[in-house]
Amino acid sequence: MSLLSNLLPILMMAGPAVLPEPPASDPMFHAEPGSLQPEQIRAMQQRLADWPQLGYYREQNAALPAATADRPRVVFFGDSITEGWGATGSSTFFPGKGYINRGISGQTTAQMLLRFRQDVIALRPAVVVVLAGTNDIAGNTGPATQAMIEDNLHGMVELAKAHGIAVVLSSVLPVSSYPWRAGLRPADKVRALNTALKQYAGTEGIVFLDYHALMTNKEGGLDVALSADGVHTTPAGYARMAPLAEAAIADALAAAGAVPSGRTQGTQP
Known part of the structure; x- marks a missing residue:
């Protein structure tokens, strides 16, 4: 079984205490167990694969110009x-x-x-x-x-x-x-x-x-x-x-x- 397959039931039963702060507009955090769509599962899998979210600002960091003294x-x-x-x-x-x-x-x-x-x-x-x-x-x-x-x-x-x-x-x-x-x-x-x-x-x-x-x-x-x-x-x-x-x-x-x-x-x- 995949990591997501093992953890998804636990995450769904545990509720928001172990999930990121739930945006009101994000249906992923308000779905009933078993009702998640493939794209929602993929999003959860991405979060599990990058728990600290190192990818969140990676592109912006790479594009940032050098700091100036003034x-x-x-x-x-x-x-x-x-x-x-x-x-x-x-x-x-x-x-x-x-x-x-x-x-x-x-x-x-x-x-x-x-x-x-x-x-x-x-x-x-x-x-x-x-x-x-x-x-x-x-x-x-x-x-x-x-x-x-x-x-x-x-x-x-x-x-x-x-x-x-x-x-x-x-x-x-x-x-x-x-x-x-x-x-x-x-x-x-x-x-x-x-x-x-x-x-x-x-x-x-x-x-x-x-x-x-x-x-x-x-x-x-x-x-x-x-x-x-x-x-x-x-x-x-x-x-x-x-x-x-x-x-x-x-x-x-x-x-x-x-x-x-x-x-x-x-x-x-």
């Missing part, structure tokens, strides 16, 4: 929240910056750690903005403890620092429930992880980007104005995040001594 390269690295910057029009929030988006919807920190060399280090950025962990808490690729999430994020930071890349470590966005994980109440886990990440950033001397503090409501989640589903940000949510990200990137560039021409260290963009 425009330090910044890579946004993460899951659907990061990928959504592009979906909502990154030029709207970061006009003329040319930031590189390497977010993949549904990914956990374990998957991101495996593709960090290809999608970050090989691009030779001055700064990487890492935002990850919410899908681990949701259990997208299986149960994950806080220690496991921290280990993966620490691994990314260590790899970046070893290659001279300044790190902006982002807090996980507030979330009080996941649409694909009924009954899970993640708000306290998110707070605990963010507390640990902030402490780690201080110890490592890297910039901590705290989205959570300025976006959370009394339930520890996102308001309707900032998110339609309680997880993914709306344009209004990104508009609140953008100046925080810009300030954090400026701090990281200044600390690394990589300041674009026309700006002095410590000047906000």
